[in-house]
Amino acid sequence: MHPSVICTVDVVLLTLKDEQLHVALFPRANQPFGGAFALPGGYVRAQEDQSTRDAALRVLREKTGLTSVFTEQLATFSGPSRDPRGWSLSVAYYALVPLDELEAAGPKGLQLHSATNLGFALPFDHADIVKAAVERVRNKASYSSLPVHLCGKQFTLPQLQAVYEQVLGEPINKVSFRRKMAEMNLLEEIPGAMEEGRANRPAQLYQLKPQFTDRLSVTDRALNPG
Amino acid sequence: MHPSVICTVDVVLLTLKDEQLHVALFPRANQPFGGAFALPGGYVRAQEDQSTRDAALRVLREKTGLTSVFTEQLATFSGPSRDPRGWSLSVAYYALVPLDELEAAGPKGLQLHSATNLGFALPFDHADIVKAAVERVRNKASYSSLPVHLCGKQFTLPQLQAVYEQVLGEPINKVSFRRKMAEMNLLEEIPGAMEEGRANRPAQLYQLKPQFTDRLSVTDRALNPG
DNA sequence: CTAATAGTGTCTATAAGACAATATTCC
DNA sequence: GGAATATTGTCTTATAGACACTATTAG
Numbered sequence: 001m002h003p004s005v006i007c008t009v010d011v012v013l014l015t016l017k018d019e020q021l022h023v024a025l026f027p028r029a030n031q032p033f034g035g036a037f038a039l040p041g042g043y044v045r046a047q048e049d050q051s052t053r054d055a056a057l058r059v060l061r062e063k064t065g066l067t068s069v070f071t072e073q074l075a076t077f078s079g080p081s082r083d084p085r086g087w088s089l090s091v092a093y094y095a096l097v098p099l100d101e102l103e104a105a106g107p108k109g110l111q112l113h114s115a116t117n118l119g120f121a122l123p124f125d126h127a128d129i130v131k132a133a134v135e136r137v138r139n140k141a142s143y144s145s146l147p148v149h150l151c152g153k154q155f156t157l158p159q160l161q162a163v164y165e166q167v168l169g170e171p172i173n174k175v176s177f178r179r180k181m182a183e184m185n186l187l188e189e190i191p192g193a194m195e196e197g198r199a200n201r202p203a204q205l206y207q208l209k210p211q212f213t214d215r216l217s218v219t220d221r222a223l224n225p226g
Numbered sequence: 227m228h229p230s231v232i233c234t235v236d237v238v239l240l241t242l243k244d245e246q247l248h249v250a251l252f253p254r255a256n257q258p259f260g261g262a263f264a265l266p267g268g269y270v271r272a273q274e275d276q277s278t279r280d281a282a283l284r285v286l287r288e289k290t291g292l293t294s295v296f297t298e299q300l301a302t303f304s305g306p307s308r309d310p311r312g313w314s315l316s317v318a319y320y321a322l323v324p325l326d327e328l329e330a331a332g333p334k335g336l337q338l339h340s341a342t343n344l345g346f347a348l349p350f351d352h353a354d355i356v357k358a359a360v361e362r363v364r365n366k367a368s369y370s371s372l373p374v375h376l377c378g379k380q381f382t383l384p385q386l387q388a389v390y391e392q393v394l395g396e397p398i399n400k401v402s403f404r405r406k407m408a409e410m411n412l413l414e415e416i417p418g419a420m421e422e423g424r425a426n427r428p429a430q431l432y433q434l435k436p437q438f439t440d441r442l443s444v445t446d447r448a449l450n451p452g
Numbered sequence: 453c454t455a456a457t458a459g460t461g462t463c464t465a466t467a468a469g470a471c472a473a474t475a476t477t478c479c
Numbered sequence: 480g481g482a483a484t485a486t487t488g489t490c491t492t493a494t495a496g497a498c499a500c501t502a503t504t505a506g
Contacts, residue, residue: 051304052304079277175460201502202457384485426484
């Protein structure tokens with residue numbers, strides 16, 4: 001009765017590499033744009049997916065092997081001309097993963113590209129989707145715990161601050177940063193665990209409180225206003 | 227090749243009535259849930275809509291007659307059981323309109339219900355969608371110009387402050403509010419235009435600067451933290 | 453000891469909130 | 480003038496940023 005709409009999901013998988021946000025691209029297995037590097041994505045499968053979120057997690061698992069990644073819905077992109085096959089709709093998700101976890105999973109065909117400065121064209125409207133994801137992540141980073149998902153399970157406060165700075169692209173006052181982290185109340189000390197081996201005072205290791213594995217902690221006032 | 231996914235849009239049209247956010251509901255013309263009050267929505271029509279946003283604006287126009295309403299994408303809701311017809315996906319939008327504009331359009335069958343306390347069940351997952359919309363709107367209201375779209379074309383600062391307070395559900399400091407509005411730089415005085423006729427000092431009338439008709443102005447620091 | 457970086461104390465600057473004084477209208 | 484509300488001035492309080500001081504490690 002209605003000409004059908006092509007329903008897909010796309011995932012903007014972000015990680016930190018060389019002190020910059022990078023996006024994971026994979027060669028497309030099928031037409032259109034076969035062989036071109038693009039965001040991991042695929043059809044929503046009504047038979048197996050319980051939601052578009054499930055579809056996005058499935059795509060991530062298939063492409064990277066990762067099964068436990070922080071993921072949030074970004075937005076839905078649609079129109080008659082974004083896909084040469086016809087009127088299409090893509091529910092885009094962004095995902096954050098520490099670089100070593102991504103590399104440990106050994107994904108086939110993965111290329112990492114600077115997310116802020118791609119340097120080459122992407123098929124479909126994937127460049128728009130990446131741009132929207134970076135904007136969203138930067139914005140959320142300024143007032144939430146989102147960047148912790150780019151760190152591994154354990155990290156020191158100076159390491160976490162560096163991650164925030166790399167995501168936001170600007171330096172953060174050390175005292176303010178530590179005050180905010182204390183106020184957000186999302187970290188717990190790992191008693192006795194210190195980062196050792198360097199010629200300076202060792203740093204305390206922290207981990208995320210379990211209740212924030214899937215949720216974010218937010219503050220009313222941004223980290224680096226102005 | 228793939229069992230098709232039912233693609234729809236739903237609109238959470240919000241307005242202020244009796245000093246509270248209200249959501250516009252309409253009786254469903256078709257099955258399922260024929261006759262039940264629900265969010266205005268409908269199929270995405272690949273033949274005529276250029277995007278899901280267009281579809282949402284079309285639905286709004288068809289149900290209310292309104293053609294110029296502030297609208298933003300909320301999120302996409304999906305799954306096998308939210309619609310009895312099968313695996314479905316709805317791109318939800320929220321829209322803001324001043325009550326008098328809505329009433330002037332004379333929409334047929336409209337019912338307004340408290341958006342924060344619906345009082346009765348909605349079909350599909352529309353209750354979830356309304357809840358998400360109210361959450362988003364309240365959140366954005368605290369650091370952006372979003373509530374101005376609930377005022378008419380001209381308004382005084384005390385009127386606008388009342389709108390913000392009704393959206394947020396809490397009082398705002400008058401001096402802080404006026405400072406924020408000045409800082410956001412989104413209003414312009416209408417020279418010589420004052421709200422007259424009452425036994426007190428008349429208030430200056432303002433209007434939105436044209437560049438903010440479709441965009442929002444935002445501040446780093448929320449209006450009423452804590 | 454020195455170099456290096458972690459962690460903290462404290463002063464200053466900025467922005468929000470409280471409160472009150474002044475302005476302007478209708479009656 | 481009195482009541483009512485708009486608008487503005489200013490003091491207090493809360494939060495962010497700058498800067499420097501102390502702590503702890505390796506060598």
